[in-house]
Amino acid sequence: MTNDVSAIAITPSQLAETLAYTLPYSSVMLWGNVGIGKSQILREQLPALFPRIVAAVEALRNIQINFDPETDEVRIVEIRLGDFDLLDIAGVPFVQNGKQRRALSDLWVEPEEGKRLFIIYLFDEFPQASRAHQTVIQRLGDEGRVSNYELAGHPKTDYNCEKGLGLCVFAGNRQKDKAQSVGMGNQTGTRLVHYTLTPSTENWLTWGAENDIDPVVLAWIKQMPEYLHKLDPNQRGQEHPTGCTPRGLEKLSHALRMCPPPELEMSIYSGIIGEEAARSFIAICHAGRSINIDEALVDPDNAPIPDEVGHQFATASLLIRRANKDNFANIVTYLSRHGEGGWSSPEIMVFVVEAIKRRVPIVAETATYRDWSLKWADIRS
DSSP states (O other), rough: OOOOOOEEEEEEHHHHHHHHHHHHOEEEEEEEOSSSHHHHHHHHHHHGHHHHHHHHHHHTTTTOOOOOOTSSEEEEEEEEEGGSOOOHHOOOOOEEETTTEEEOOOTTTOOOTTTEEEEOOOOOOOOSSHHHHHHHHHHHHHHSEETTTTOTOOOOOTOOSSEEEEEEEEOOOOOOGTSSOOOOOHHTTTTTTEEOOOHHHHHHHHHHHTOOOOOOHHHHHHHHHGSSBBOOOGGGGGSSOBOOHHHHHHHHHHHHHOOHHHHHHHHHHHHOOOOOHHHHHHHHHHHHHOOOOOHHOTTTTTOOOOOHHEEEHHHHHHHHHHOTTTHHHHHHHHOOSTTTSSSHHHHHHHHHHHEEEEHHHGGGGSSSHHHHHHHHHHHHH
């Protein structure tokens, strides 16, 4: 298994459910392209999974764990193997009573006195680590121990979970992503369950609206979803490889809010997402600057709606940025004008209203949002 592993593709919205059904009986290897946010998504989703995973382990082993997040210690520990040598992982050897032993490495977490430990180890960039590193670490998931460290709750070391429960998730890039992956040997790969994380436009737009990504970036990706992840792995050998990825879009949002002068926009944005994507993004930025959104907020029944789709998405970004509870009703009225002289697609309306709801949650409690949800239920589903 020296080449890339064939693994079922899942989206970020499917990841938590997939892990909940897999981790109770096996360690998981999550593959994915460069920059799609594997590690960040795992950090966000893993903590909430413990109650479900514990319940599944109880059913599989016919035991009672009685997990209590208030009294039990809960940890997510991220380790990048490339940052450590083998002694950091296995522990420094020493001789005691004529026998060679190893000091417990600081990498491994022991429970606080009187507490059980519920821990998920996230081994990031696992395929980029040496085969020797991979072999040592996979023993933790497969055998429940590394050197003299034992993983709580592993079926081979702590079947009844008296010490808690420990799990292992591995993540990294494929060899075809040109990310310095050395691949994975059969002895390691066959001990894991493999999935491939793929970008999802709708998942990312939802995440972006909830995590303060600039509305101009959201509107651009809604209009041009091909730029959510446009990275040619063949250019990885070039001196300055660039491309558009979810990781880069977050940086782009920060850069946009720095308000760089027009003469520097191309240099800055292309350094983040590449020249092709930067030209497309700058076009929607320039379109937005020519739009007066105030009229739509004050007189939504009569304010003009741009003819060009690009200008409509630019307008959408401005509406999201300016929205609050007081002007929300007028924004919905403006967005609900379809047909001749109106919006080109109801999908733009749905995108804007749902993005506003995530950025300004209080609007979901208004009669305007409730009425709108019922009226456009078929399009929203």
